[in-house]
Amino acid sequence: MRLAGKTALIFGGGQAPSDDPNAPMGNGRAVALTYAREGAKAFVADRDINAAQAVVNEITAEGGTAIAQACDVLEEGDISAAIDATKNHWGRLDILHNNVGLSIEAGDAEITDIDADAFDHIMRLNLRAMVLAAKHALPIMREQRSGVILNISSIAATETYPWVGYKASKAAILALTEQQAIQNAEYGIRAVAIQPGMIDTVMAVDARAKAWDQPRAKVAATRAAKVPMGRQGTAQDVANAALFLVSDEASFISGVSLRVDGASGCRVG
Numbered sequence: 255m256r257l258a259g260k261t262a263l264i265f266g267g268g269q270a271p272s273d274d275p276n277a278p279m280g281n282g283r284a285v286a287l288t289y290a291r292e293g294a295k296a297f298v299a300d301r302d303i304n305a306a307q308a309v310v311n312e313i314t315a316e317g318g319t320a321i322a323q324a325c326d327v328l329e330e331g332d333i334s335a336a337i338d339a340t341k342n343h344w345g346r347l348d349i350l351h352n353n354v355g356l357s358i359e360a361g362d363a364e365i366t367d368i369d370a371d372a373f374d375h376i377m378r379l380n381l382r383a384m385v386l387a388a389k390h391a392l393p394i395m396r397e398q399r400s401g402v403i404l405n406i407s408s409i410a411a412t413e414t415y416p417w418v419g420y421k422a423s424k425a426a427i428l429a430l431t432e433q434q435a436i437q438n439a440e441y442g443i444r445a446v447a448i449q450p451g452m453i454d455t456v457m458a459v460d461a462r463a464k465a466w467d468q469p470r471a472k473v474a475a476t477r478a479a480k481v482p483m484g485r486q487g488t489a490q491d492v493a494n495a496a497l498f499l500v501s502d503e504a505s506f507i508s509g510v511s512l513r514v515d516g517a518s519g520c521r522v523g
């Protein structure tokens with residue numbers, strides 16, 4: 255129970271949809287379940303209310319406490335409503351976990367092919383939403399004089415990556431996290447980031463299979479072969495790292511990004 259008594263708001267805490275009953279767990283769902291298993295009350299905010307409710311049902315079936323709310327992080331009003339609801343239900347906001355992020359599914363492309371509207375959309379979804387979530391969460395956390403913001407970036411921020419919207423937004427998240435850390439340390443608030451590498455999720459693998467018209471297994475094998483450890487990670491790998499970073503065990507850690515990537519980020523050349 256490493257998060258006993260804490261509340262966690264997870265934006266994008268649902269699960270990307272799939273027709274496959276054996277589809278792997280997504281990062282949002284894994285982190286919501288993991289936080290709840292460690293004693294946190296989980297507020298699951300997702301554009302897909304059915305996906306959010308399914309995660310909440312899993313948590314409550316295990317004896318945990320959770321609430322689902324529809325929220326489109328493109329809308330500032332939805333973001334602030336989820337933050338206010340977390341505070342109103344449980345009296346505090348300890349963990350803000352920003353999981354939403356899209357690339358190829360949102361029309362990302364190489365710089366010479368990028369559509370201006372698609373670029374704007376990706377920046378609003380991946381970056382602006384995290385800025386606005388912090389804008390509304392920080393006054394609550396500053397009043398509490400405690401809190402943790404965890405921003406999900408990507409190894410794409412620091413490795414060679416082809417598509418410009420995802421690269422630029424995920425790299426900006428690292429700078430944003432540092433700014434949040436330095437400007438809020440005096441209030442007892444920490445800000446941290448995670449850079450997942452190749453993780454076997456519906457959103458990452460199935461979206462590529464669809465875009466490239468390839469079988470899922472082929473895309474998964476290609477991704478695994480790129481990882482020095484020879485396998486894709488799981489959403490649970492990311493959730494385990496997140497659990498440490500948001501827990502009091504990491505109380506002197508702020509402004510950093512942790513790669514969860516099977517050593518992919520160590521490769522040069």
Ligand SMILES: NC(=O)c1ccc[n+]([C@@H]2O[C@H](COP(=O)([O-])OP(=O)(O)OC[C@H]3O[C@@H](n4cnc5c(N)ncnc54)[C@H](O)[C@@H]3O)[C@@H](O)[C@H]2O)c1
Nearest residue numbers: 266268269270280281282301326327354355453455457458
């Ligand atoms: N899977 C990977 O290989 C990988 C690698 C690096 C980084 N990441 C990052 O991990 C995060 C999660 O990825 P995932 O593949 O595990 O997906 P996921 O299964 O966690 O699904 C993301 C959730 O976000 C929700 N969502 C999408 N748009 C939304 C919006 N506008 N408002 C609110 N909710 C919205 C979806 O409904 C879904 O439930 C993303 O930020 C992604 O960039 C993933």
